[in-house]
Amino acid sequence: xxxxxxxxxxxxxxxxxxxxxxxxxxxxxxxxxxxxxxxxxxxxxxxxxxxxxxxxxxxxxxxxxxxxxxxxxxxxxxxxxxxxxxxxxxxxxxxxxxxxxxxxxxxxxxxxxxxxxxxxxxxxxxxxxxxxxxxxxxxxxxxxxxxxxxxxxxxxxxxxxxxxxxxxxxxxxxxxxxxxxxxxxxxxxxxxxxxxxxxxxxxxxxxxxxxxxxxxxxxxxxxxxxxxxxxxxxxxxxxxxxxxxxxxxxxxxxxxxxxxxxxxxxxxxxxxxxxxxxxxxxxxxxxxxxxxxxxxxxxxxxxxxxxxxxxxxxxxxxxxxxxxxxxxxxxxxxxxxxxxxxxxxxxxxxxxxxxxxxxxxx
Amino acid sequence: xxxxxxxxxxxxxxxxxxxxxxxxxxxxxxxxxxxxxxxxxxxxxxxxxxxxxxxxxxxxxxxxxxxxxxxxxxxxxxxxxxxxxxxxxxxxxxxxxxxxxxxxxxxxxxxxxxxxxxxxxxxxxxxxxxxxxxxxxxxxxxxxxxxxxxxxxxxxxxxxxxxxxxxxxxxxxxxxxxxxxxxxxxxxxxxxxxxxxxxxxxxxxxxxxxxxxxxxxxxxxxxxxxxxxxxxxxxxxxxxxxxxxxxxxxxxxxxxxxxxxxxxxxxxxxxxxxxxxxxxx
Numbered sequence: 352x353x354x355x356x357x358x359x360x361x362x363x364x365x366x367x368x369x370x371x372x373x374x375x376x377x378x379x380x381x382x383x384x385x386x387x388x389x390x391x392x393x394x395x396x397x398x399x400x401x402x403x404x405x406x407x408x409x410x411x412x413x414x415x416x417x418x419x420x421x422x423x424x425x426x427x428x429x430x431x432x433x434x435x436x437x438x439x440x441x442x443x444x445x446x447x448x449x450x451x452x453x454x455x456x457x458x459x460x461x462x463x464x465x466x467x468x469x470x471x472x473x474x475x476x477x478x479x480x481x482x483x484x485x486x487x488x489x490x491x492x493x494x495x496x497x498x499x500x501x502x503x504x505x506x507x508x509x510x511x512x513x514x515x516x517x518x519x520x521x522x523x524x525x526x527x528x529x530x531x532x533x534x535x536x537x538x539x540x541x542x543x544x545x546x547x548x549x550x551x552x553x554x555x556x557x558x559x560x561x562x563x564x565x566x567x568x569x570x571x572x573x574x575x576x577x578x579x580x581x582x583x584x585x586x587x588x589x590x591x592x593x594x595x596x597x598x599x600x601x602x603x604x605x606x607x608x609x610x611x612x613x614x615x616x617x618x619x620x621x622x623x624x625x626x627x628x629x630x631x632x633x634x635x636x637x638x639x640x641x642x643x644x645x646x647x648x649x650x651x652x653x654x655x656x657x658x659x660x661x662x663x664x665x666x667x668x669x670x671x672x673x674x675x676x677x678x679x680x681x682x683x684x685x686x687x688x689x690x691x692x693x694x695x696x697x698x699x700x701x702x703x704x705x706x707x708x709x710x711x712x713x
Numbered sequence: 714x715x716x717x718x719x720x721x722x723x724x725x726x727x728x729x730x731x732x733x734x735x736x737x738x739x740x741x742x743x744x745x746x747x748x749x750x751x752x753x754x755x756x757x758x759x760x761x762x763x764x765x766x767x768x769x770x771x772x773x774x775x776x777x778x779x780x781x782x783x784x785x786x787x788x789x790x791x792x793x794x795x796x797x798x799x800x801x802x803x804x805x806x807x808x809x810x811x812x813x814x815x816x817x818x819x820x821x822x823x824x825x826x827x828x829x830x831x832x833x834x835x836x837x838x839x840x841x842x843x844x845x846x847x848x849x850x851x852x853x854x855x856x857x858x859x860x861x862x863x864x865x866x867x868x869x870x871x872x873x874x875x876x877x878x879x880x881x882x883x884x885x886x887x888x889x890x891x892x893x894x895x896x897x898x899x900x901x902x903x904x905x906x907x908x909x910x911x912x913x914x915x916x917x918x919x920x921x922x923x924x925x926x927x928x929x930x931x932x933x934x935x936x937x938x939x940x941x942x943x944x945x946x947x948x949x950x951x952x953x954x955x956x957x958x959x960x961x962x963x964x965x966x967x968x969x970x971x972x973x974x975x976x977x978x979x980x981x982x983x984x985x986x987x988x989x990x991x992x993x994x
Contacts (some may be wrong), residue, residue: 422811422832426845433838486837493815496823497835503827 369636375451377637377660380460384624387665392416394439394512396454398446400628402437404648407658410669415439416506418672419501434483439512440505443480444695446520447555448563448612449533454479455570458506461499467532469542470496477501478534481541482695500659509574517567518628519609521583522555523593523601536695537593552593555607560612568620580623582613586632588647607635628657715742716978718971721859722749723851725797725872727944735964740975748785750775755855756853760862763788787863794868794974795859795919798852801872802933805843806889807908809898814839819896836905843909844916853917860918867919868977870970872960873912876940877930879959887959890933899932899965922977925969928962939966 361367362379372378387393389412395405408415421427421435434441445451456462457479467478474487477496480501488494509515525537528551529609539545540565555563564582570710571578585604592601610629632641649657662669720726730747737745748755750772757772758765765785767773776782787793813820813829814836821829834842848855852869859867879887880894893902907923913923928939943961976982 419832422808422834422842424807424811425834425838425842429838429845430843433835484835484837486835486836486841488815488835493835496815496826497833499823500826500833505830513773 374637375656380631381626381660381664381666383579383626385514385622387413387667389413389667392513393512393516394508394514394656395516395518396438396440396442396445396451397516397518397583398444398585398587400520400583400587401516401518402514403649403658404516404583404661405436405438405516407654407662407669411662411667413667416508416511418504428483432485432669434480439508441480441483441501442505443483444520444535445517446535446695447522447524448517448519448560448567449524449553449555450479450535451517452563452566452570454505455509455530455567458502458509459498459570459573461502461506463495463502464530464532465496466530467493467527468540470485470544471542476542478538479532480544481543487542506574509571509578512571512575512578514579514581515571515582516581518583518585519560519613520587521589522560522605522608523589524553526551526553541695554594555608556614557608557615560608561615564612565620566621568590568616578622580620581626582617582623583626584609584613584629586629586641586649586653590647590656626661628661631657631660715744716792716975717746717790717975718792718794718978719746719785719787719853720794720796721749721755721855722794722796722798723751724749725961728873728962728964729796729942729970730967731964732967732971734899736968739968740971742988743971743975745971746782746785746790748776748780748782753851753854755852755918755935756858758858760787760859763863763865765859765862771821779925787859789867791860792866792868792978793863794847794870794922794976795852797872798855798869799850799872800847800852800869800910800914800921801850802874802903802906803886804846804850805902805909806893806933808843808846808905809840809893810889810904812839812842817896817898817901819898826951840905840912843905844913847909847913848916853913853919856914856917856919866978867917868916868922868974869910869917869919870922870973871907871924873924873939874929874933874935876943876959877934877937878940880931880934882957882959884959888917894933903929903932920977922970922973925966925973928966928969935962935966939963939969961964 360379368379381413393408393415394416395401405415416439418440423428425435430436434443440504442454445454468491469476469478469481471481471487474489475491476487477494477498488497524533526533526645528549533553537545538550568580571580588602589598589605592598594601596604606629613625617623631637632639632649637656639653641650641656642648643650658669720729726747726749733745733747754772754775757767757769759768763786765787767776811831812834813831813890814834816836826833856867856869875887875890878889893899910923911921924935930936939962943958944963976992
């Protein structure tokens with residue numbers, strides 16, 4: 352008897368697609384709709400997990416654009432501390448689609464606003480990327496000059512981009528009540544002063560996310576009409592939630608909303624695709640656990656697994672990471688933290704009231 | 714006051730050594746020793762119970778032939794001074810070559826800034842870059858090596874800036890200096906260097922002694938008075954330096970370095986230069 356399931360491929364069935372499948376490679380899990388070759392000019396943005404994508408794409412010989420490359424003589428640890436080479440622009444972590452949309456609109460309008468210069472420890476930082484300058488600038492004007500430079504460089508980069516890879520991180524953010532502009536971190540954490548009359552908590556709903564993704568897509572095509580867009584959802588849970596829910600359920604809700612929005616957007620928007628990094632890391636079927644003992648940071652093995660599946664689906668192979676030899680006296684060492692991933696959201700953890708057992712005291 | 718000072722360093726150690734040899738009476742109560750080695754030979758040593766011993770043939774040879782010693786009892790000194798250990802303005806000039814920061818006189822107007830070829834970075838990023846670059850140089854590396862085996866106070870002196878004579882040179886490595894000077898950025902580069910060197914030395918457990926301001930010309934060079942008749946570390950200390958040596962200083966400069974060290978040890982300001990020739994440089 353004929354039925355619609357009779358001719359479906361193995362990937363459509365749990366037993367052949369998951370239970371009996373080679374789960375180290377997960378054949379068929381990701382069948383790219385977009386073209387990615389070593390000649391494709393890729394730009395990356397998003398939450399901290401997006402940094403892995405840039406790094407592995409470079410190792411696979413792909414052209415990952417860099418709007419603001421570190422100056423030639425700037426040592427790598429300094430470059431990383433100042434946000435160079437982490438993403439395709441020195442925009443820091445972009446956690447929400449609203450934040451991404453806002454950046455693109457700033458680029459399009461060359462917009463800087465002195466209201467969004469934050470004071471921090473006697474210095475000044477850009478409220479929309481407060482952690483790319485660990486020591487800050489000496490004046491608000493200096494912040495604005497640097498932001499103008501940044502927006503110009505990002506504009507140049509976006510005009511060259513063939514494939515824009517955006518990793519969705521969070522639904523929660525803080526918004527300026529007057530202007531509706533959103534921040535990557537809550538005011539008062541990495542600069543500025545929190546004021547409940549000025550700063551509003553936002554937890555974006557699925558429809559808002561879809562709307563922002565659609566606007567992002569439209570804006571990207573203003574830079575390059577042929578630009579394609581690849582979405583991922585970061586598997587990294589929230590560091591903290593202001594939703595009133597437990598952070599575990601808040602994380603689950605946030606990721607579910609982002610995942611649903613990504614699905615809706617990709618299914619209805621040509622020239623877009625979704626890569627299931629979130630599923631690979633978080634689903635028990637993929638083995639694991641792929642998290643570090645803090646149950647938040649994705650382990651190096653987890654990242655390798657995700658990126659192997661991604662790259663092999665595109666016919667690409669990442670060269671092994673080059674580990675510098677243990678240097679004699681003349682080499683300088685740097686601490687490794689979460690495989691050198693920069694994550695502004697982790698700053699929130701400093702404000703947790705950890706109890707004696709490592710829990711959060713209520 | 715009595716002070717026992719040991720100068721450790723590269724070819725630049727010859728300037729204070731000659732100054733000491735020629736006129737040790739200038740520093741009453743002070744005794745000075747000099748242990749030099751080319752390249753990184755001073756790192757080819759081990760330090761146990763405050764005594765530094767060479768562990769390679771090159772280091773043994775350097776200790777013996779250049780300094781006449783087999784070991785150095787570091788704990789027997791009141792100060793260890795690392796001289797000419799690659800802590801040089803040239804690193805700051807390299808930074809300036811590839812990046813610019815707000816406050817530099819040469820910075821274009823805001824409207825023209827996007828067309829600027831070097832990267833616009835924050836002053837903090839430029840300084841952090843320079844600190845990291847200096848941190849890998851011999852001075853801080855040797856300081857950390859010494860610090861692992863002794864608690865004697867450490868000082869790191871600046872290498873002399875290039876001779877002002879280099880300003881008329883067409884040598885490739887001088888060109889960035891000349892460009893920076895022409896752009897009016899010399900004072901800012903010089904200030905960045907002194908700041909970064911001080912921070913780097915401090916992080917390595919040492920104190921930085923900047924180049925004596927009275928010896929500096931046009932912010933980026935050293936007056937001829939302190940470079941003519943330059944000397945450098947060699948088996949034959951009387952061998953004349955080539956006339957185009959823009960890098961090494963003379964005994965007069967070396968005397969000022971000792972003045973600075975003694976002043977730092979005693980907490981007094983270094984002497985001014987009343988006897989310096991009027992500059993025609």
